[in-house]
Amino acid sequence: MSYCNAIIGMTDEKKAIHKPYHDEHYGFPIHDDNELFGRLIMEINQAGLSWETILKKEAGFRKAYHNFNIKKVAGYTEKDRERLMADAGIIRNRLKINAAIENAKTILGIQKEFGSFEKWIEHHHPKTKDEWVKLFKKTFRFTGGEIVNEFLMSAGYLKGAHSEDCPVHKKVLKAKPLWNAKQRAGRSA
Template identity: 35%
Template sequence: MQKQVSRCPWVDPTKKDYLDYHDREWGVPVHDDHRLFEFLTLEGAQAGLSWYTVLRKRGNYRLAFDHFDPEKVARYDESQVAALLGNPGIIRNRLKVLAAINNAQRFLEVQEAFGSFATYMWRFVDGRPIVHEIRTLSDYPATSPESEAMSKDLRQRGFKFVGSTICYAHMQAIGMVNDHSVDCFRRQEIIAAYAGMGS
């Protein structure tokens, strides 16, 4: 008989792709610019929708957005915008599509200014994940002082769809905050793995 594994209260155990995302990716510290751009784009697409809606379309997004290569996305013209808006595999919202292209351009500017987007992002938590004590669904914050600061700074740099709530979800996804619940098996695994990196 398989041992029952304890997971975060938001996880729907009937959705295998949701389980895989939670067990392998969510909350794992990301310092790779390519993946950071992917998450930034997907979080923007999520605005007003559930994360699961976007997660199910992730493969389509990778194909539609040149595997989230910011240099390629930054050069998209109106014909590519039209193609994206005609693509049933992604969320066909013109403002979100235009925001993704704009954000790719701003992303490259931040890379130029800071050496990498990761260097820029991780400054908001002083380079180390914040670990929260989450026990129930009601314990999950929607924003934080760090997400407020990040949102304000990104907006000043011209990014779109980067409100504080979106920024906090981004921070959760890329491990800037560890919001795995105290009884979730991933919480300690991620803490131990990050400590083992010598950070």
């Protein structure tokens, strides 16, 4: 069942958690590197848990990870790791916390080479899901198939965030997600 259809059958309480994300964020292109990094953190933390758990903790993640500021997170020390392990507002998993910090350091290197995390993704676009997974596993920590798929779909790089009959699908198309972009002439693969 698609996320779009699942929301229809949710209780009002659950809709209040899911609908804002579904209607305003899921599948829409993200052009801010810190927000892209934040989405990656959230997708990594969702592994083994429900998306609802992550949505309920989004404010906690933002606070704990300095609003997903890549430079600040890349500079985290052992004291920061311990602070995060003690923070009930996030998922307290050492592997996921370490992945966030190490991935922030990786993104800083990507920004130096490509200008931005977004430009790095665009540089590698288009790829199949399997090619993306291979690239992300080679580049980042804690990035398996589902994490990579959901990250790229949620940020507008892979098709499938919304059913074509979902009203939000048309809004996503107007936002020009990269998966819907026409091949640009002279673009390197």
